Amino acid sequence: MDIARRWFGKLRLKEKHKPSSKKESTPTGKEGSKSPLNEEIPSAATKQKVEAAKQYIEKHYKEQMRSLQERKERRNMLEKKLADSEVSEEEQNNILKYLERKETEYMRLQRHKMGADDFEPLTVIGKGAFGEVRICREKSTGNIYAMKKLKKSEMLRRGQVEHVKAERNLLAEVDSNCIVKLYCSFQDEEYLYLIMEYLPGGDMMTLLMRKDTLTEDEARFYVGETVLAIESIHKHNYVHRDIKPDNLLLDRNGHMKLSDFGLCKPLDCSNINEKDFSVGNNYSGALQSDGRPAKPKRTQQEQLQHWQRNRRMLAYSTVGTPDYIAPEVLLKRGYGMECDWWSLGAIMYEMLVGYPPFYSEEPLSTCRKIVNWRTHLKFPEEVKISPEAKDLICKLLCNVEQRLGTRGASEIKAHRWFKGNEWDKLYQMKAAFIPEVNDELDTQNFEKFEESENQVPMTTKSGPWRKMLSSKDVNFVGYTYKNFEIVNDHEAPGIAQLKKKSTKQKRPTVKSLFSRILLPL
Numbered sequence: 307m308d309i310a311r312r313w314f315g316k317l318r319l320k321e322k323h324k325p326s327s328k329k330e331s332t333p334t335g336k337e338g339s340k341s342p343l344n345e346e347i348p349s350a351a352t353k354q355k356v357e358a359a360k361q362y363i364e365k366h367y368k369e370q371m372r373s374l375q376e377r378k379e380r381r382n383m384l385e386k387k388l389a390d391s392e393v394s395e396e397e398q399n400n401i402l403k404y405l406e407r408k409e410t411e412y413m414r415l416q417r418h419k420m421g422a423d424d425f426e427p428l429t430v431i432g433k434g435a436f437g438e439v440r441i442c443r444e445k446s447t448g449n450i451y452a453m454k455k456l457k458k459s460e461m462l463r464r465g466q467v468e469h470v471k472a473e474r475n476l477l478a479e480v481d482s483n484c485i486v487k488l489y490c491s492f493q494d495e496e497y498l499y500l501i502m503e504y505l506p507g508g509d510m511m512t513l514l515m516r517k518d519t520l521t522e523d524e525a526r527f528y529v530g531e532t533v534l535a536i537e538s539i540h541k542h543n544y545v546h547r548d549i550k551p552d553n554l555l556l557d558r559n560g561h562m563k564l565s566d567f568g569l570c571k572p573l574d575c576s577n578i579n580e581k582d583f584s585v586g587n588n589y590s591g592a593l594q595s596d597g598r599p600a601k602p603k604r605t606q607q608e609q610l611q612h613w614q615r616n617r618r619m620l621a622y623s624t625v626g627t628p629d630y631i632a633p634e635v636l637l638k639r640g641y642g643m644e645c646d647w648w649s650l651g652a653i654m655y656e657m658l659v660g661y662p663p664f665y666s667e668e669p670l671s672t673c674r675k676i677v678n679w680r681t682h683l684k685f686p687e688e689v690k691i692s693p694e695a696k697d698l699i700c701k702l703l704c705n706v707e708q709r710l711g712t713r714g715a716s717e718i719k720a721h722r723w724f725k726g727n728e729w730d731k732l733y734q735m736k737a738a739f740i741p742e743v744n745d746e747l748d749t750q751n752f753e754k755f756e757e758s759e760n761q762v763p764m765t766t767k768s769g770p771w772r773k774m775l776s777s778k779d780v781n782f783v784g785y786t787y788k789n790f791e792i793v794n795d796h797e798a799p800g801i802a803q804l805k806k807k808s809t810k811q812k813r814p815t816v817k818s819l820f821s822r823i824l825l826p827l
């Protein structure tokens with residue numbers, strides 16, 4: 307039985323035997339009310355607080371138990387190694403004492419509450435519906451990260467709390483080289499923060515805007531890496547739902563990683579009824595939404611230019627672009643992991659054609675085209691695409707039952723467009739495109755963003771208050787997270803090469819300390 311539950315059990319027992327409180331509850335139930343048997347019924351707010359506290363305590367004790375267990379295992383392992391070695395008893399004692407000292411140091415570092423004032427904010431590299439992304443420097447180590455900052459009130463207002471938690475959970479749980487790595491997450495009274503590895507190669511949206519289209523070989527490489535990324539999140543039972551070129555980031559060597567989990571933008575299609583969605587209603591064909599005759603068809607080049615003019619606006623708007631969303635997601639009829647393979651099909655189409663398959667001036671019209679994909683999925687004659695590529699796109703942009711990937715990523719990997727693809731070596735291969743990155747602070751592969759004028763200095767939320775402020779918010783309990791191992795141990799090789807020798811001390815990790823202790827044996 308877990309400790310938190312036991313703790314709460316005791317608490318409840320105590321409550322039962324406590325003399326009843328003198329304070330009467332209000333009839334509205336705000337302060338809690340009485341049951342017919344005259345028992346206190348806690349109010350919804352109290353229940354929420356209790357649930358939050360329970361979650362917090364459970365998590366805290368689980369982590370403590372795990373860390374104690376790991377510490378014990380390290381000690382046992384070292385003792386075993388020492389027993390098998392030629393080291394004198396005195397030396398053995400010294401080594402064991404050294405390990406204990408390092409363990410204590412590690413615990414102290416772990417207890418350190420991370421906050422925004424541990425980081426120096428630098429250039430803004432991205433803006434999204436709920437906040438911004440900027441590069442930042444950790445003051446104690448000099449390491450560079452990407453900091454995503456999300457406004458709590460905005461998340462609450464749009465009912466995105468569960469999504470933001472899902473993003474944090476996925477990033478913390480999935481350890482894959484196809485997924486952007488999370489270093490830590492924390493919060494203050496106004497914002498949630500994700501501190502991630504900085505991928506300086508920019509995103510696929512920017513790359514596609516610079517290059518118009520990719521060759522089939524280039525597309526095969528990036529579609530292949532996207533397949534691996536989607537496969538790795540599906541293995542952990544996560545569905546992304548919103549995979550788009552903006553969320554495909556390139557590292558220093560041009561390899562792709564998936565980011566932005568769970569922050570689906572609320573695309574409101576609720577005012578389109580089933581009739582509008584029906585196949586017979588060729589909405590964007592003969593007539594426009596206002597009943598006027600449709601404009602003459604654009605050439606591929608015109609459509610490309612039009613798309614590029616609108617693209618950034620769509621990316622930074624609060625409704626986002628629906629261009630890559632699967633029809634079943636739009637129709638809210640229940641969906642599964644297959645929806646991510648649809649998005650892959652739409653991205654592949656864009657890589658080869660220059661704009662996504664259901665692009666329209668109005669997002670709502672794009673939604674209609676997606677739902678009526680049978681009539682709207684067309685390949686412009688001017689664009690040369692191999693029959694294999696067309697076949698794969700058509701097998702991704704189709705009904706769930708027929709869609710490739712429904713029975714696992716292997717179906718897609720086995721498609722003839724990927725013939726000869728060395729799936730296991732994809733991430734070790736030279737990437738299709740090597741971004742120019744001159745130093746660790748280089749942001750040339752990102753759009754330039756204006757600094758907002760009402761930027762609050764990070765330091766105002768610092769000091770001992772930070773802990774109290776953050777712990778107050780029951781909506782975001784459990785958001786705080788620290789990943790000790792990733793950044794120093796598995797730092798992206800590209801960044802490590804670029805980094806000038808830092809004079810500051812690197813944060814030790816138990817893993818690295820332990821291997822250093824074992825090394826001389």
Ligand SMILES: Nc1ncnc2c1ncn2[C@@H]1O[C@H](COP(=O)(O)OP(=O)(O)OP(=O)(O)O)[C@@H](O)[C@H]1O
Pocket residue numbers: 431432433434435436437438439452454486502503504505506508509552553555565566569570571621626752
């Ligand atoms: N770890 C990172 N390294 C480099 N750039 C990043 C990183 N994370 C995000 N970005 C940049 O910031 C942009 C916005 O990030 P992201 O999509 O995660 O934010 P968001 O607020 O969730 O946006 P959205 O509105 O798409 O939900 C990305 O398109 C990318 O250009």
